[in-house]
Amino acid sequence: MRLRLDRLVSRITSVVLLIAALSVVDGRTARAEALVVPADGYGFSVGAPMTWMSDMEAEGELDAAARTGATWLRVFIDWSRVEPMPGAYNWGYVDHWINGARARGIKVLGLIGYSPDWARAPGVYFTGPPVDPNLYASFVSTVAQRYGDRVSDWEIWNEPNLPLFWGYQDNRAVGYTELLKAAYPAIKAVQPNSNVIAGGLSPAFAPDAPPTFVTDMYAMGAGGHFDAMAMHPYVFPHGLAADTLNGWSDVERVHQIMVANGDGAKKIWMTEMGAPTSAPTAEGVSQQEQARQIVDGLRKAAQTPYSGPAFIFSIRDSNSANQTNREDNFGIVTTDWQPKVVASVLAR
Numbered sequence: 001m002r003l004r005l006d007r008l009v010s011r012i013t014s015v016v017l018l019i020a021a022l023s024v025v026d027g028r029t030a031r032a033e034a035l036v037v038p039a040d041g042y043g044f045s046v047g048a049p050m051t052w053m054s055d056m057e058a059e060g061e062l063d064a065a066a067r068t069g070a071t072w073l074r075v076f077i078d079w080s081r082v083e084p085m086p087g088a089y090n091w092g093y094v095d096h097w098i099n100g101a102r103a104r105g106i107k108v109l110g111l112i113g114y115s116p117d118w119a120r121a122p123g124v125y126f127t128g129p130p131v132d133p134n135l136y137a138s139f140v141s142t143v144a145q146r147y148g149d150r151v152s153d154w155e156i157w158n159e160p161n162l163p164l165f166w167g168y169q170d171n172r173a174v175g176y177t178e179l180l181k182a183a184y185p186a187i188k189a190v191q192p193n194s195n196v197i198a199g200g201l202s203p204a205f206a207p208d209a210p211p212t213f214v215t216d217m218y219a220m221g222a223g224g225h226f227d228a229m230a231m232h233p234y235v236f237p238h239g240l241a242a243d244t245l246n247g248w249s250d251v252e253r254v255h256q257i258m259v260a261n262g263d264g265a266k267k268i269w270m271t272e273m274g275a276p277t278s279a280p281t282a283e284g285v286s287q288q289e290q291a292r293q294i295v296d297g298l299r300k301a302a303q304t305p306y307s308g309p310a311f312i313f314s315i316r317d318s319n320s321a322n323q324t325n326r327e328d329n330f331g332i333v334t335t336d337w338q339p340k341v342v343a344s345v346l347a348r
Helices: 002-026 055-067 092-103 133-147 172-190 210-219 249-260 287-302 341-346
Strands: 042-045 072-078 107-113 153-158 195-200 229-231 268-273 307-313
Touching (some): 133 172, 153 172, 210 249, 229 249
Parallel strands (some): 107 153
8 A cells, every 4th residue: 555655746746847857848728738849859978977877777778768758869878988999899889788778679879989098098098089090990890890780870079179089189170070981981991871970069169160170070071971960969057049159040050061061961960969967066957957947958959850869967976975077967858867847847
């Protein structure tokens, strides 16, 4: 009887949270149609924690994603962990996430980066590029051979326009374009019908702004070496109307650059979006505002004719107790698996 009562209370709580969240998001009467998603679907990006969490935690996150009706999962294939020594592979965590997603009917976007020690120049930060793009091309070819029967969408690197994710190296657009030009034919040779996506670009101002970066990519010959572009249209803490750091307006500017270079028919995938529920001093927002920003972002992607799938970052907080670090608080559930308001909005 106690168990049945607890379940009843839990269901009532979920309904209350859903109604409250939809009211916040829609601004009028709570309506089921408040949740509008892109035609190509939506899913989640988890990032680096994928590489170290336990199998039990991974199963919990996969279940949490499946409960929302998500149709995509962005799986981070960390070259530095998978091939720590040349030719010595450890596929364990990647197998677990890809097989777990597929078992739940969720499609996988494979994100491939960063370089192991043996492939980087001495002293370069671990997110840095390899000394030879062909080393990366060889690895992505191996990845495509292993998972080509389960994955056909590949993202080449993450946020290469930021110093942090290019090993604090200069000339990032030049270096990244060389990497992309090596990776594209390597994947196509193994999987001709695959979809190769240029690495998701982070909101940033010049000289790292996505429009500047993409313009430089085209100047270096990137055209013809990707099938879709990727962007990370974050707009926290102030939301879509404020367009913080040009999160969404830069998506539109990048599309215009693609049109000017003959790539107007290619889509832009939103491979990260979301908002942290950290303290305001750490650019955080309330749970209600997080729900608003995620629903607004999904709706905006759905209204953008050239948008591919949208990926919410992330499933679970890394450390909800640490309110001073925004990176720990992007989840739709807390570290101890308690659903935030947005989890109820997304629940199907």
